[in-house]
Amino acid sequence: MQGIHDLGGRDGFGLLEVEKDEPAFHHRWEAAVFAMMFAAGRAGATGNSDRFRHAIERIDPAAYLEDSYYGRWLGGLETLFVEAGLLTQEAIDEKAQRLGAPADARVASRPQSPPDPIVGYEASGCRRDLSTEPRFALGDAVQTTLASSAGHTRLPAYARGRPGRITAQHGGWVFPDTHAHGAGEQPAHLYTVAFEGQDLWGPGSEPGVVVHLDLFEPYLLPRKEAP
Template sequence: MNNLHDMGGQQGYGAIPIEKDEPVFHSEWEARAMAVTLAMGAWGRWTLDESRHAREKLAPREYINFSYYERWIAALADLMVEKGLVTRAELESGKPDPAAAKAAPPLTAGKVAVVLQRGGPVERKIDAPPRFAIGQKVRSSTASPKGHTRLPLYARGRLGEIVLHHGAHVFPDANAHGLGERPQHLYGVRFTARELWGPDASPRDSVTLDLWESYLEPL
């Protein structure tokens, strides 16, 4: 999705601040934002890719001005309304509708540690053999999808080299839109800095991206 969130390689936003000994959470509400996001995701009404796409769909003005966890909460609110877990009126009032059906949450405090440790593995087994081999030269797609994609704008149409094969993984471009997992082979593709940024970039630098098979074409 071509939107403000795809900021890789863009200029004019100033230096990236690096906070020494940065804490995991800067305030209690950030920890609560993460907890609520995990708790609501446990209902299974959306996938991880759908949640990422919900953040991408935030209005550009909101995306650029919100902090990291403010984006999480804003996108979560949109998903909760879209999937029927709350109504817009409940969000605005901060109170549940007395007539709404009650249900026990699937993620209780005692399950949190196990759920966090398990994570959300996305590697899958497929019958199709990998199309590309390590060391092979490829060119990335120039497609400009309207929906979710993990191929950043700065790396489209660029020449790279396969340096890793990760096996098959859930394809986020489909999974973010409720079209199923549709797993594909996933590769580590190395691009030289000059291929990405031009002759002013250092000849010693490179960027390695994890890219799905359908993003790539052989040379």
């Protein structure tokens, strides 16, 4: 999905704000969110990292921008706990209001009903041996697909339909686009693909820039180079 999380190349976010000697957590609640992320995993609410990432990218877009990193996790975690049937949105609302939250406070969480099946990993880690040969070799010219997925994907919008070149092969990995939705690991070959800055951002963009992305084989098509 081309959600608010898909930030590469967007304009309007202003200058960087760099904090000196930043603490690991700015507030206790951020650490609590971190601990609840582990708890969600233990309780079987998360399933896998791809599903967690997708729960975060599904939160309310305004909350995504306003709530900071751990606020985004919080929205994703609420979604996971509700979709797993462990809590209800109403119970969380009620508790938050009893703690002082206004009744019309924005709620980031966006649980689906019915939710996708919650499926864990078939083995540890995300690397998987594949019996199929990789379709692309080092140095191959490729083109990314233009198709936008309605669900989770790891092909950023800024790199869709663009020409690139394979610079590394990483073997088989769990495919996030299916795994996030409980549709199985369906491992795919993973590659690093280099894109010239000008092919992403046009002729007026900064010179001498190459952007690398780690892309799964289903995102890639062969590209014929001009002789």
